[in-house]
Amino acid sequence: MTEPASLPVVHTVADLRAVVRDWKRQGLTVGMVPTMGALHEGHLTLVREAGRRADRVVASNFVNPTQFAANEDLGRYPRRQEEDARLLAGAGCHLMFAPTPEEMYPQGFATSVAVAGPALGLEGDFRPQMFGGVALVVTKLFNQVQPDVAVFGEKDYQQLMVIRRFVRDLDLPVEIIGAPTQRDETGLALSSRNDYLSDAELAVARRLNVILAEAAAGAAAGRPLPGVERDAYSAILKAGFERIDYVAVRHAEDLSPFRDGVVDAPARILAAAWLGKTRLIDNRAV
């Protein structure tokens, strides 16, 4: 196996646009994968998917401060851009865009984007800053890159629904592709935050997806949702998680609750739970 060629990296919007403009002049289509770095196989799957759908692939690598609250893990979020660039090159990426916070949010910055609908509840209850921050940075990234298509993981399922919503609402001319969550051999959803876990915590973390799959099967079989959610809640605590932010079955697209308490339309089960200082999320189709 040969070493992949080193990946071109740009740090400014001007340099980014010069590269993309050149591609577009050649009639090439552009795919994009926004990331916060600390890349794992899950991200690389998104890059490969973008490569199947477009001639050139840009990955952004930016730990976006506007989507973290003051008490969250912005400071300790893993950063390793050289390793990231090596992995991206191996997955067929053509350009990494790694701006500074000052390039993205210069002095005098005054604009914000807010999303209701699918952003309400679940993550929105526990991380009230997050989806506004995501909507702002993704809107900027799309306007900077002007991709034909962008790929996001279903791991952040609510985020994917929020992105579909504001892309439609703002008429952003980009096609949004959702790619299935990548999991390890035990079913644990790949996440940069798994890096924080001890071996003992990892063993607990691996139970989450199993519990959600069982709950999803129950919901799909017509079991009343309050019972399904209550049982999943107990099972997650019993598995060794210390605290649960939510575990809920919702409509698959707008993430609204099922009023009649049973699943009668496409649905998703979603959960967020804590192991020590680490907050993990996962979700499954019902």
Place this chain on the structure above:
Amino acid sequence: MTEPASLPVVHTVADLRAVVRDWKRQGLTVGMVPTMGALHEGHLTLVREAGRRADRVVASNFVNPTQFAANEDLGRYPRRQEEDARLLAGAGCHLMFAPTPEEMYPQGFATSVAVAGPALGLEGDFRPQMFGGVALVVTKLFNQVQPDVAVFGEKDYQQLMVIRRFVRDLDLPVEIIGAPTQRDETGLALSSRNDYLSDAELAVARRLNVILAEAAAGAAAGRPLPGVERDAYSAILKAGFERIDYVAVRHAEDLSPFRDGVVDAPARILAAAWLGKTRLIDNRAV
């Protein structure tokens, strides 16, 4: 003089994009003039300016509900699209985009845009919904049309500064051009809302620009701003306006106040005042 050919009009984003895509395939550049219709010579000047800067010109014609508060004049705002289309054709416009409110804000719409900085104070104090509504609709229009350049009048000076701000902040790939306010032979700024005025009110309205010009000259000569603003306030009331929302000298770009109370950098005087049920605005360079 020959009658201008009738103007193509589209009502959906899909039809709009089909026309623009065809132009771009031919390598033509696109200029845009967003309007709320009820067109007058001021708008036509913007269309001609767009025509000097781009190969094709799109004018949108949409009375945007999200920038009106419940108590404002959304319902009685003048609407006359056939006449507008005729005027646009004569000014060299190539396409009018006249969407319905449902096309712009379909069921489930959930996204909003907010701007601080130049949107704070002045109009922002009296029409708190307006600039968020403007930012949302202009962001949508730019993403729908994807123009190379867009032209706005200095008549809505604060709006122009707000648009420059969020276009920069969201990295919207469009050049913003400000065009000087068009005035009648007495100096009255052309405005669709002038239609509401009786002859007696028109005579009063014509005093506003004269008073602002005198105040601007005083501020430019180094007169302390509290005195300049107080005298202008009195003069506007004495001219026959019934109520004043604001009359203020501000920094020309971010519209922040001059802390030392004298003009020592590029500045603008801006005012909003009422004649009966009609609210007029105007501004002048200092």
